[in-house]
Amino acid sequence: MLELKDIEKRLSAIPDPEIPVITIKELGVLREVTKVDNKLIIRITPTYSGCPAMDRFYSDIEDVVKELNIENYQIQMQYDPPWTTDWMTKKAKQKLKAFGIAPPEYKTSDKNAVLGAPSIVVCPKCSSTNTELVSPFGSTACKALYRCKSCLEPFDYFKCI
Ligand SMILES: [Zn+2]
Structure with missing residues (x-):
């Protein structure tokens, strides 16, 4: 299994589905990548309630995780604190x-x-x-x-x- 920091690097590089020049990390959507009891936990915060891009964030993350052959993982939505444009780098x-x-x-x-x-x-x-x-x-x-x-x-x- 890959090192956590390498996994995080890959996930951080996922482009925003609407604005491909920005990554989900730069956008502030990807909050944290951790490991709990050997399970990969990916926490993301939706940019905007009802934003159609959110489903894409989810499936793009899943694609990368599958590419890395990681089976034991969970994508968690974090709504608190809510995302703001201040999180954008x-x-x-x-x-x-x-x-x-x-x-x-x-x-x-x-x-x-x-x-x-x-x-x-x-x-x-x-x-x-x-x-x-x-x-x-x-x-x-x-x-x-x-x-x-x-x-x-x-x-x-x-x-x-
Ligand atoms: Zn002008």
């Missing part, structure tokens, strides 16, 4: 921007974040702050659709949750 936010998605601007403690859409969203393409909300729901429920008034490009904004 700085690197992940930079990758989001490079991918054309505006990363979350505010800490979830910010009052604006509760409303799901902060007043200022920076365009990931030209860095202009002259942007407008087009739709509170973008390509997925986790994102909002914005348009940049400077370069006229539409883009997704990853909502603060």
